[in-house]
Amino acid sequence: MPIIEARNLRKTFAKTIAVDDVNLSIEEGEIFGILGPNGAGKTTTVECLTGMQKADSGHLRVLGLDPATHVADLRRQVGYQLQSTELPDAMRVGEAIDLFASFYPEPLQPAELLDTVGLSRLRKSAFGTLSGGEKQRLSIALALVGDPRIAVLDELTTGLDPQGRRDIWRLIDGIRHRGVTVVLVTHFLDEAQALCDRLAIVDQGRTIATGTPPELIAHAEMSAPGISQDARPVNLEDAYLAIIDSTVDAPEWKKTS
Amino acid sequence: MTALIALTRSEATLLSRNPTAIFMALLFPAALLLMQGLVIPGTDALIGGDDPIFARLRTIDLFVPIALTVALGSVSLTNFPSAIGGYREKGVLRRLATTPVGPHRVLFAQVIISGLSLVAGAVIAVLAAMVLLHAQAPQSALLVTGIFVLAAIQMLAVGSLIAARASSAQNANGIGMLVFFASLFTAGVWTPGPMMPEPLQQISGFTPLGAASQALTAGWYGQPVPLVPIVAMSLWTIVLILLAVRTFRWC
Numbered sequence: 213m214p215i216i217e218a219r220n221l222r223k224t225f226a227k228t229i230a231v232d233d234v235n236l237s238i239e240e241g242e243i244f245g246i247l248g249p250n251g252a253g254k255t256t257t258v259e260c261l262t263g264m265q266k267a268d269s270g271h272l273r274v275l276g277l278d279p280a281t282h283v284a285d286l287r288r289q290v291g292y293q294l295q296s297t298e299l300p301d302a303m304r305v306g307e308a309i310d311l312f313a314s315f316y317p318e319p320l321q322p323a324e325l326l327d328t329v330g331l332s333r334l335r336k337s338a339f340g341t342l343s344g345g346e347k348q349r350l351s352i353a354l355a356l357v358g359d360p361r362i363a364v365l366d367e368l369t370t371g372l373d374p375q376g377r378r379d380i381w382r383l384i385d386g387i388r389h390r391g392v393t394v395v396l397v398t399h400f401l402d403e404a405q406a407l408c409d410r411l412a413i414v415d416q417g418r419t420i421a422t423g424t425p426p427e428l429i430a431h432a433e434m435s436a437p438g439i440s441q442d443a444r445p446v447n448l449e450d451a452y453l454a455i456i457d458s459t460v461d462a463p464e465w466k467k468t469s
Numbered sequence: 470m471t472a473l474i475a476l477t478r479s480e481a482t483l484l485s486r487n488p489t490a491i492f493m494a495l496l497f498p499a500a501l502l503l504m505q506g507l508v509i510p511g512t513d514a515l516i517g518g519d520d521p522i523f524a525r526l527r528t529i530d531l532f533v534p535i536a537l538t539v540a541l542g543s544v545s546l547t548n549f550p551s552a553i554g555g556y557r558e559k560g561v562l563r564r565l566a567t568t569p570v571g572p573h574r575v576l577f578a579q580v581i582i583s584g585l586s587l588v589a590g591a592v593i594a595v596l597a598a599m600v601l602l603h604a605q606a607p608q609s610a611l612l613v614t615g616i617f618v619l620a621a622i623q624m625l626a627v628g629s630l631i632a633a634r635a636s637s638a639q640n641a642n643g644i645g646m647l648v649f650f651a652s653l654f655t656a657g658v659w660t661p662g663p664m665m666p667e668p669l670q671q672i673s674g675f676t677p678l679g680a681a682s683q684a685l686t687a688g689w690y691g692q693p694v695p696l697v698p699i700v701a702m703s704l705w706t707i708v709l710i711l712l713a714v715r716t717f718r719w720c
Binding site: 284311317 | 479
């Protein structure tokens with residue numbers, strides 16, 4: 213049984229359709245990527261999955277529970293690293309992790325977790341003095357401190373330098389070995405290719421393709437048979453662009469060129 | 470419960486690292502009082518006049534209950550809303566909403582710390598007045614304490630309404646300061662007791678901090694139990710809390 217399941221998920225805000233028709237089936241223990249351009253509905257999708265937003269319609273199950281009615285249960289078992297949230301500047305790293313540990317019935321050892329994310333040496337540093345990468349590593353630690361079965365990580369390397377991104381990637385890879393299911397929301401293709409077992413491409417509120425990175429590359433080759441040999445998708449980035457393009461009506465000039 | 474204790478401790482730690490907030494909470498009321506008592510000439514003279522109670526008092530005596538209203542206003546209208554505005558701005562409220570404790574507990578924690586710090590500020594101001602300005606002790610300590618508690622809840626309710634909508638710490642601080650200085654006027658910081666013109670006194674008595682000031686002054690100097698300002702404060706408290714709850718933005 214999948215640990216997260218969404219069928220025909222739909223969510224609108226006033227007049228905008230944020231999520232039109234999203235379908236996901238995520239297995240326990242995998243790193244699952246939700247990939248798509250900015251504004252595609254990725255964050256709204258995970259907000260519905262975690263009970264932060266109530267879906268308008270569709271069938272949703274997380275750990276076998278309906279997020280709309282079992283928010284409290286899911287809060288204990290799902291760690292959520294939100295896009296761009298901060299802590300008070302004067303709060304120290306060690307204080308933050310101890311505070312968040314106190315929110316959960318059976319938290320992990322804060323000291324060990326800080327060690328895992330490489331922040332032990334900064335225990336006494338104030339949040340306001342941390343670099344972008346250090347803040348993100350702390351944010352991941354806070355999402356994991358409750359010993360969740362699922363960790364949702366939204367845009368976790370946006371704004372980091374290449375070294376910082378690689379450090380975070382290694383860290384996420386390490387989480388896999390704890391048996392935590394990771395839902396990774398990103399618009400970086402190299403990140404998705406490096407980390408994800410499977411991924412879904414979401415565009416304009418719809419899941420337009422799902423599979424492992426090699427499957428998506430093969431899928432893109434089939435959906436764009438007309439293109440010349442050297443334009444064939446060889447990595448996920450090419451495949452992604454081919455898949456996204458094939459769902460958009462090609463403009464006039466593109467057909468003639 | 471453990472989470473609320475942990476959050477309250479964390480709020481106290483953060484306050485202890487914020488010099489501006491410490492000054493506004495603990496020292497500003499006493500400093501304003503001492504400045505009025507020691508620097509402004511003539512505050513040591515008897516007020517005189519017809520009023521049987523005020524005639525025996527020095528101007529500076531009137532500033533003691535007013536200093537309590539300064540303590541009430543500075544924490545409730547500046548420290549408290551800007552802390553919550555800052556949490557909204559930084560996404561702390563949203564982040565807490567994803568944990569089992571939810572964002573409302575950080576509000577409780579902040580109310581507890583604000584309550585404790587405004588009581589501390591008031592105690593420091595009263596001690597400074599009694600030791601350095603030889604001010605009188607209150608006629609009815611019990612009545613003054615009761616009025617102070619009601620006024621504290623009322624002023625935190627005013628602060629909650631600012632905190633409910635402010636999008637950032639700076640935004641909350643701006644609105645808070647504006648309300649604070651308007652409130653200090655109605656509380657009689659510049660025109661204490663009988664020095665405020667009669668019609669203005671009447672109007673001020675129906676504003677939150679003006680009612681607090683008149684009730685505290687009456688309780689302190691043994692005038693009859695100030696029913697009108699007590700009723701006014703109770704009504705403000707109910708209305709403001711309902712409004713704050715209805716308009717509070719969690720993210």
